[in-house]
Amino acid sequence: MYIGRTYKITEFLFWTRRNLFLLLLISIVPVLLYELLGLQWLVVPWPIVAFLGTATAFVVGFKNQQTYNRTWEARDIWGLKIGMSRAWAIMCRDFIKDRDIAREIAFRHLAWLTVLRYALRSKRAWENIDKSYNREYASLYTIPEREIALSTVLQKYMREEELEKVIAASNPLTQLISLQSAALARLSDTGALDNARFFELHKYLREFSTLQARSEKIKNFPYPRQYATVNRIFVWLFCLLLPFAMLKEFNSFNEFTTGWMKGHMVWLVIPFSMIISWVYTSLDQVGESTENPFEGSPNDIPISHICYTIENEIRDIWGDARPAQTIFNPNNIIM
Numbered sequence: 001m002y003i004g005r006t007y008k009i010t011e012f013l014f015w016t017r018r019n020l021f022l023l024l025l026i027s028i029v030p031v032l033l034y035e036l037l038g039l040q041w042l043v044v045p046w047p048i049v050a051f052l053g054t055a056t057a058f059v060v061g062f063k064n065q066q067t068y069n070r071t072w073e074a075r076d077i078w079g080l081k082i083g084m085s086r087a088w089a090i091m092c093r094d095f096i097k098d099r100d101i102a103r104e105i106a107f108r109h110l111a112w113l114t115v116l117r118y119a120l121r122s123k124r125a126w127e128n129i130d131k132s133y134n135r136e137y138a139s140l141y142t143i144p145e146r147e148i149a150l151s152t153v154l155q156k157y158m159r160e161e162e163l164e165k166v167i168a169a170s171n172p173l174t175q176l177i178s179l180q181s182a183a184l185a186r187l188s189d190t191g192a193l194d195n196a197r198f199f200e201l202h203k204y205l206r207e208f209s210t211l212q213a214r215s216e217k218i219k220n221f222p223y224p225r226q227y228a229t230v231n232r233i234f235v236w237l238f239c240l241l242l243p244f245a246m247l248k249e250f251n252s253f254n255e256f257t258t259g260w261m262k263g264h265m266v267w268l269v270i271p272f273s274m275i276i277s278w279v280y281t282s283l284d285q286v287g288e289s290t291e292n293p294f295e296g297s298p299n300d301i302p303i304s305h306i307c308y309t310i311e312n313e314i315r316d317i318w319g320d321a322r323p324a325q326t327i328f329n330p331n332n333i334i335m
Contacts, residue, residue, distance in 0.1 A: 085310045302335055
């Protein structure tokens with residue numbers, strides 16, 4: 001997640017420069033054909049392109065709204081995890097008399113958070129993190145889940161025999177929830193946990209399972225590819241036709257223009273069509289970068305940072321003097 005005040009315009013231009021170079025070429029070719037080769041029949045009626053631009057604006061706006069909603073839902077999910085994890089650690093401490101068992105259950109929850117963030121950082125075919133304009137920023141930050149093996153991290157929270165069982169499971173997250181439930185059931189069967197407290201803790205387990213499913217839904221179900229494809233086609237079709245529609249309009253300015261620009265107004269099609277087209281392509285690229293809030297981009301939900309924050313707070317609750325690892329990335333990016 002980028003936590004600076006704002007992106008610099010130079011950074012944004014650098015990020016979108018490939019589109020700018022392509023738009024420059026798309027803008028130059030029609031002007032050269034029209035002005036130098038005299039192919040003045042290469043003109044598209046302005047109303048046609050205006051209607052296409054309006055339709056494209058609706059499609060781009062729809063995509064950006066939906067991808068923003070995906071990111072905001074992801075933030076809501078992880079915001080709930082923060083509050084519920086704090087409550088879970090406190091209830092384990094205060095509801096369960098055996099301090100060792102209580103601590104084991106509380107810290108097994110950290111294992112669940114760890115496995116979840118590693119699962120969410122795994123790659124999917126539709127994600128955009130490996131695109132050239134995103135790979136350039138890889139040197140500006142680190143993704144902890146790509147640097148440290150999952151088993152190495154889990155050793156801090158679980159016994160070896162449980163760790164092997166979890167790693168071998170088809171779904172380690174579900175296995176961890178199952179271990180938690182079994183531990184609570186044993187406490188209830190032996191009378192170490194009364195019914196009211198058992199049901200309260202079990203309610204939280206159900207909520208954790210629901211939050212896990214909501215996170216997996218966002219991770220494993222992409223923004224519908226048919227909408228993404230149509231959006232891309234509409235944007236670039238508009239960008240291709242726009243300079244052809246502007247040729248006649250700018251050429252007509254020669255009638256009332258004086259000075260050195262008289263007779264050459266059509267060349268202004270190049271900068272103005274680039275600016276308008278860049279707005280559309282940039283909105284498309286921004287929407288694309290917001291589609292997958294867990295893929296590991298600078299605009300992701302900072303799930304690694306959230307997990308380390310939760311761990312530090314749980315260790316504080318249990319009076320653990322050893323601080324958890326903290327993440328600091330320069331360039332105002334936290335993961």
